[in-house]
Amino acid sequence: MPEAPAAVAPITQDVLTIPRKLPEGGLRNLVGLTRDQLRDALIAAGTPEKQAKMRVGQIWQWIYHWGVRDFAAMTNLAKDYRALLAEHFEISVPEVVTRQVSADGTRKYLLRIAGGHEVEAVYIPEETRGTLCISSQVGCTLNCSFCHTGTQKLVRNLTAAEIVGQVMVARDDLGEWPVPGAPKDETRLVSNVVLMGMGEPLYNFDNVRDAMKVVMDGEGISLSRRRITLSTSGIVPEIARTAEEIGCLLAISFHATTDEVRDRLVPVNKKWNIATLLDALRDYPRLSNSERITFEYVMLKGVNDSDADAKRLVKLIAGIPAKINLIPFNEWPGAPYERSDWERIEAFADIVYKAGYASPIRTPRGEDIMAACGQLKSATERARKSRAEIASEAGL
Numbered sequence: 001m002p003e004a005p006a007a008v009a010p011i012t013q014d015v016l017t018i019p020r021k022l023p024e025g026g027l028r029n030l031v032g033l034t035r036d037q038l039r040d041a042l043i044a045a046g047t048p049e050k051q052a053k054m055r056v057g058q059i060w061q062w063i064y065h066w067g068v069r070d071f072a073a074m075t076n077l078a079k080d081y082r083a084l085l086a087e088h089f090e091i092s093v094p095e096v097v098t099r100q101v102s103a104d105g106t107r108k109y110l111l112r113i114a115g116g117h118e119v120e121a122v123y124i125p126e127e128t129r130g131t132l133c134i135s136s137q138v139g140c141t142l143n144c145s146f147c148h149t150g151t152q153k154l155v156r157n158l159t160a161a162e163i164v165g166q167v168m169v170a171r172d173d174l175g176e177w178p179v180p181g182a183p184k185d186e187t188r189l190v191s192n193v194v195l196m197g198m199g200e201p202l203y204n205f206d207n208v209r210d211a212m213k214v215v216m217d218g219e220g221i222s223l224s225r226r227r228i229t230l231s232t233s234g235i236v237p238e239i240a241r242t243a244e245e246i247g248c249l250l251a252i253s254f255h256a257t258t259d260e261v262r263d264r265l266v267p268v269n270k271k272w273n274i275a276t277l278l279d280a281l282r283d284y285p286r287l288s289n290s291e292r293i294t295f296e297y298v299m300l301k302g303v304n305d306s307d308a309d310a311k312r313l314v315k316l317i318a319g320i321p322a323k324i325n326l327i328p329f330n331e332w333p334g335a336p337y338e339r340s341d342w343e344r345i346e347a348f349a350d351i352v353y354k355a356g357y358a359s360p361i362r363t364p365r366g367e368d369i370m371a372a373c374g375q376l377k378s379a380t381e382r383a384r385k386s387r388a389e390i391a392s393e394a395g396l
Contacts, residue, residue, distance in 0.1 A: 027090040030063060031168070032161030034213050045088040047081075055081075057219070063091055064220025067168065067177030093165035094119075099173065109169060113138070113162045117155055119198050121166040123174070123190070130174075131192040134166040136208055137199025142233050144253070144266050146298055146329060146337050157204040163211035167193060167221060193223060195230045196251070200268075202235035202242065209245050225249075231296065236272040239280045250284055251294040251325070252277070256304050257312035265304070278316060285321050292321035298329050299340035299348065310351035323358035 028041060038059065039052045047055050058076060062068040069092075071077075071085045094111035097118060101107050107123040119135040138155035140147075167190065171177055174189045193215060195201040201208045212228060215221050228248040232239070242250065256262035262269040269277075281293055295317060299305050313324065326349055329339040340348075345361055352359035 028088060029092045029161050030059065030089050031091055031093060032159060032164045032207075032211055032214060034160075034210050035060065035217070037210075041089070046084055059085075060217070061219055064214065064217065065178070065222075066180065067171060069093075092161070093168045093172075094162055096169060096173070107170075107173065109166075109173070111166065111169060113158065113165075115156070119158065119162075119166075121170065121197055123170050125189075129191040130189045131194055132167060132170050132190045133194050133197050134163060135197030135199055136163060136195055136201040136204045140199050141203065142200055142266070142268055144233065144255075146255070146265060146300060146335070154199075157207060158199070160207045160210040160214070163207060164214045164221075166197075167215055171221075191223075192227045192229070194228075194251075200233055200235065201230050202232045202238040205238050205241065212246050212248060226291070229294065233266050233268050234272050234277040235268070236276055236280045239284060243284050249291070249294070250281075251296055252281065254295045254313075255298050255300075257309045257316060261304055265300075274316065278320070281320055292323055295322055295324045296327060297324055298327045299345050300329050301338040301340045301344070303337060305340040305344050305348055307347065307351060310348045314352060314355040314357065317357075323360070324352050326352075326359060326361045328361065 030038060030041070033041060035056055039056050042055055042059075043049055043052050055077075059074065062074045068074060071082045071089075071091075074082055074085075077085075094113050097110040097112050099107060099109050105125045109121045109123075111119050111121060113119060117138045119138055121135060122133040124131045124133065135158065137157050139153050141154040170190055176189045178185065195208065208230070212225075212230075215223050215228065216225055225246070225248045228246075229251050230242060230246065230248050231251040231253060232242075233253045239250070242248070253266060254262075255265045256269075257274075259269060259273050262274060272280075284293060285291070295313075297304070297313070317324075326345060328342075328345060329335075329337055331337075331339060349359040349361055
């Protein structure tokens with residue numbers, strides 16, 4: 001008889017994270033619980049099993065459709081039941097420490113979570129949509145040498161509540177919760193969510209999955225899976241799980257066309273190299289019915305921006321439904337790289353476009369408030385390393 005396959009351990013980063021610091025015996029937060037988890041929590045607090053499904057639906061709608069944070073306002077629940085809920089639970093979202101608004105309308109939120117840690121989320125308004133960029137970890141383990149967030153040590157994974165809470169905070173700030181009795185407004189200010197903030201989402205898979213279940217639920221925040229994009233640096237063993245258990249769109253922080261350069265820019269490439277990553281991606285559109293994969297490619301002067309790089313990139317991704325997002329490097333104090341010249345970026349884009357791939361050049365947004373891609377870093381962790389230290393870590 002063949003041996004039973006060994007149990008596969010979850011993929012985790014190669015560091016210890018600081019455990020969550022929550023008050024002992026505190027109220028349980030209902031934000032971020034899946035419907036099944038919410039049902040179990042209500043029954044444990046004394047809700048009769050026969051009523052549990054109905055109560056889940058009622059409470060879910062109050063929290064995620066109406067944006068209510070006070071059980072007393074849940075007027076279709078009996079007064080004694082509201083008191084029971086208040087005795088056992090809370091509806092809590094991250095605290096806004098600072099809110100900055102860029103000249104281009106981009107909003108950056110510095111948010112405080114349990115344990116006093118801080119993360120950043122960014123809202124980017126555009127003519128046809130509003131994109132909220134959210135974080136999945138405090139800090140990051142990946143140490144991508146061009147990314148300011150990566151110079152901040154990983155502290156811990158965010159909980160599902162802290163991930164969903166970022167969406168709720170943005171809706172608070174934008175006044176997007178509907179008003180009972182008012183005409184229905186179909187305008188979506190937060191129409192898209194991207195997991196492209198601080199951290200590597202696939203190193204925090206379970207919490208990210210549960211949070212996205214809440215965000216995608218049709219009776220609440222109700223964002224379609226095609227309106228959610230998860231960005232990963234290439235944690236290969238979790239890519240198929242993402243298709244099967246979340247089913248959102250996928251973006252890959254690619255940034256190089258040879259293992260030699262990608263090892264320097266995205267060190268996780270040493271564990272799962274370009275060939276291994278591309279093999280996993282070839283199955284992704286089929287697994288998730290996703291339209292196409294976005295390849296993110298930051299343009300670094302003299303590093304990865306040559307015509308030869310553009311031609312190699314097109315050859316590498318052949319057969320994968322894809323678009324290439326070209327990102328002019330967003331500089332930060334001490335950065336060991338420079339942004340490619342605009343003419344060079346356009347020449348690179350032209351080669352990719354002529355090969356049949358969409359190759360939009362991402363307009364940098366929120367640079368004046370350090371809210372652009374790769375610039376997020378919580379203020380309390382913002383101690384600067386010297387340019388020489390960063391260059392040394394990047395192998396330059």
